[in-house]
Amino acid sequence: MREITHDPLMLAEPGNAAAHAWRERDLNVLWHPCTQMREHPHTLPLLPIASGQGPWLIGRWLDAISSWWTNLFGHAEPRIAAAIAEQARTLEHVILAGVSHPPAVELAERLLAIAPRQAGRAPLAKVFYADNGSAGVEVALKMAFHWFRNRGEDGRTKFVALENGYHGETLGALAVGDVPLYRRVYAPLLIESLFAPSPDAYACEPGQSPAERARQAAQALRELLERHAGQVCAMILEPRVQCAGGMRMHDPEYLRLAREICDEHGVFLIADEIAVGFGRTGTMFASEQAGVMPDLLCLSKGLTGGALPLAAVLATQSIYDGFLDDSRERAFLHSHSYTGNPLACAAALASLSIFEQDDVIQRNLATSARMAELAAPLGEHAHVADVRQAGMILAFELTRGGDKRTPFDPAARIGLRAYRAALERGVLLRPLGDILYWMPPYCIDEDALQLLARTTREAIDSAIAEADA
Ligand code: PMP
Numbered sequence: 177m178r179e180i181t182h183d184p185l186m187l188a189e190p191g192n193a194a195a196h197a198w199r200e201r202d203l204n205v206l207w208h209p210c211t212q213m214r215e216h217p218h219t220l221p222l223l224p225i226a227s228g229q230g231p232w233l234i235g236r237w238l239d240a241i242s243s244w245w246t247n248l249f250g251h252a253e254p255r256i257a258a259a260i261a262e263q264a265r266t267l268e269h270v271i272l273a274g275v276s277h278p279p280a281v282e283l284a285e286r287l288l289a290i291a292p293r294q295a296g297r298a299p300l301a302k303v304f305y306a307d308n309g310s311a312g313v314e315v316a317l318k319m320a321f322h323w324f325r326n327r328g329e330d331g332r333t334k335f336v337a338l339e340n341g342y343h344g345e346t347l348g349a350l351a352v353g354d355v356p357l358y359r360r361v362y363a364p365l366l367i368e369s370l371f372a373p374s375p376d377a378y379a380c381e382p383g384q385s386p387a388e389r390a391r392q393a394a395q396a397l398r399e400l401l402e403r404h405a406g407q408v409c410a411m412i413l414e415p416r417v418q419c420a421g422g423m424r425m426h427d428p429e430y431l432r433l434a435r436e437i438c439d440e441h442g443v444f445l446i447a448d449e450i451a452v453g454f455g456r457t458g459t460m461f462a463s464e465q466a467g468v469m470p471d472l473l474c475l476s477k478g479l480t481g482g483a484l485p486l487a488a489v490l491a492t493q494s495i496y497d498g499f500l501d502d503s504r505e506r507a508f509l510h511s512h513s514y515t516g517n518p519l520a521c522a523a524a525l526a527s528l529s530i531f532e533q534d535d536v537i538q539r540n541l542a543t544s545a546r547m548a549e550l551a552a553p554l555g556e557h558a559h560v561a562d563v564r565q566a567g568m569i570l571a572f573e574l575t576r577g578g579d580k581r582t583p584f585d586p587a588a589r590i591g592l593r594a595y596r597a598a599l600e601r602g603v604l605l606r607p608l609g610d611i612l613y614w615m616p617p618y619c620i621d622e623d624a625l626q627l628l629a630r631t632t633r634e635a636i637d638s639a640i641a642e643a644d645a
Contacts, residue, residue, distance in 0.1 A: 177588060178645040180219050180596070195224040195235075219592070221599060228252055231617040231624055237604040238624050241615050245419065245451045247482030249530055250619040256481045256526045263522035272305065272516040279521035280305065283488075286528050287475070291490050292447075292461045294435075294469035301493035304508070305486065305516035309450040309476035310344025312487030313412070315510055316472040317348050319491060320410035320444045323498040326506050332409040335367075336400065336443070340374045342420035343412060343448050352412050355421055370404060372397040372411075374418065375426035378562055378573065378580070386427040393426075394433035401441045410444040410472070415462035416566050419451040422611045423571035425564050431466035444471040444495070450487070454478035454527075455537050455618065458544060458567030471495060481527030482617075486520035540618055543625075544568050547614060550629035557633070559640055571613040574636060584610050584643070593639035603631040612636070 199222045207213060208222075216222050227234045228251025239247065249256070263279065270277055284303035291300045304319070306312045317335060324332040337343070337352035344350070350359050351366035359366070375393035377386035384392075401408060415431050418424045431447075438445040447470035452462040456478065459465055463473070472495065476487035499508050514520075530536065544567050551570050555563040561580050562573040574590055576582040584590045591607030598605040605612055612635070614628060 178642045180589065180592065198224050221596065223599070223604070231620045233604060236602055237599065238602060238620075238627060239617060240598075240603050240628055241606050241613070242617050243482060244477075245456070245615055246477045246480075247617045248454060248478045248527060249481055249534075249536075250617045251482075253481060253483070253526075253530070255530060256483045256523050259522045259526035260483065260519050263519050267518050269514065269517055269519070273511060277516075277518050277521075279518045279525060280516040283521045283524050283528075286525065287488055287490060290460055290528075291473060292463040292469045294467060297469050298493055300469065300473060300490040302491045302496040304489045304491065304510075305521075306476075306489065307487060307512050307514045307517065307520070308344075308485050309474070309487055310346040310349040311512060312450065312474040312476050312489050313343045313349040313352070313446075313448060314346055315487075315489045316446045316448075316474050317352065317410065317412070318510055319472060319489070319495060319508060320446065322508060323444075323495055324409045326498050326501070329406075331406055334370055334404060334408045336370045336372055336397070336404075336408050336411040338374045338413050338418070339371045340376060340418050340421035340424060341412070341414055342418065343414075344450075353420075358420075370400055370408065372400050374421075374424065375430035376418065376421075376424040377426055378424055378564070386425075387429045390427040390430035391433065394430055394437060397434060398437050398440075401437060401443065405441065408441065408443050410446050411438050412446040412448055414448050415452060415468075416457045416465060417452050417462070417569055419569075420608065422573075422608050423564070423569055423613045423615075425566050425569075425571075428466035431463065431468050435466070435468045435470075446470060446472040446474065448474045450474055450476040452566075452569075455531070455540055456566075456568050456615070458537075458540065460531075460537060462566075479527070480520050480523035481530065483523040483527075484517070484520040485514075486517065486524060536618055540568055543618065543620065544570075546622070546625055550625055551614075551632075554629070554633060554636075557636060559636065568618060569613065569615050571611055572632065572636070574610040574612065574640075588643040590639045590643055593642050594635040597635040597638035597642075598631050601627075601631045601634060603628060603635075605632070605635065 225233045230250035231239055233239050293299050306315050335352050339354050342353045342355050352369050353359055373393045373396045375390040380389045447463050449461050453475050471492050473490040480486050547570050551563050559574050560572050561575040561578045564571050590610045
């Protein structure tokens, strides 16, 4: 196995002294997120990015993962930039407790107007803002728990979540997450959650269809809730795609059944659409594909088009009403200083307008069809076990010989090698273990798509050849 030692960027740009100096200054003072800092810069290069345009990070990398799944319409989108600038000249921030401001109200109205609906259910009616995805998840969990408390149902203290799910890094969000890499160390600190089997279609038995797998997992959920009758306040899940869990996808049937089962047990359904919302899986919200409306809907990431941090939790009128009382203790006192920040709300309003002006959902249909065409030949690759897609997310599962039962030895670091090989070719892929995926800004064009497809194949080949050398 060839060792990973050099910084491929330095080889690619040996004369770039300014970028080199900048990175040295960075490593003197910064502690980067989600990073073993010891790997910088030789195992894990540190990319110098001063600006971005469209799907490109300047330097020269194609942002194939939309900067942690946030970016929708490209970097430095002029309409979003203009909206932020205008808002900054008007009102940059104001406390939202006891105060109202126009962007917060207008955004809430527009989000509620486009939120998923379901026949026979009263629509989502209220919006609570937070300032990042994990904080949004905390809001939804606390709301669900507190609602039952307010009704005197003190026994409902547990959350149900899915195996292999991910909902963020704060302690409450980690407690309902099941990706060992993030969770394991903190497990002693976490509230105890109940985990139901994932409907992940990759885990289908031979001959089993994704819909059958979904029904099987739903049956296990039903049994779990029966065993814990009266103890659970909410179930949380990522509709359609478990993103951080490896872009594992499931049939919408699961969501439909989970909705039914939660109703049977009087349990709230929390849809975490932080990564899959805003057109990512083909429809505005992934829940629409099952015709399902959750009781609480968590949104963030693409909410602002990827420009500023903001989260929104949409709740039913009935949940909201459960907090109305003379007592302040029954109120939802959760707060963050930057709740409903006007700049972020203005960016989100501009982003929603772009969906209308550019007919984004319709255009994405063509882009995702083209992604499927370009990915299809890779399905035949000797070491690709699965190619799966949900709209603007497309993933490749790499295994030894393409056999699901023989994952690569993690010590071979195939994903990291592929990441480095792709960087040398001008593409920022950021594999999840040995799963490579495309989750590009929606504005990606034909040339960039072709570069992405070509680079993905070369990166896979190069990674495996290096590991086997
Ligand atoms: N939920 C899901 C489904 C996510 O993918 C993420 C982020 N990757 C989060 C929650 C947490 O969002 P944030 O990183 O903004 O805290």
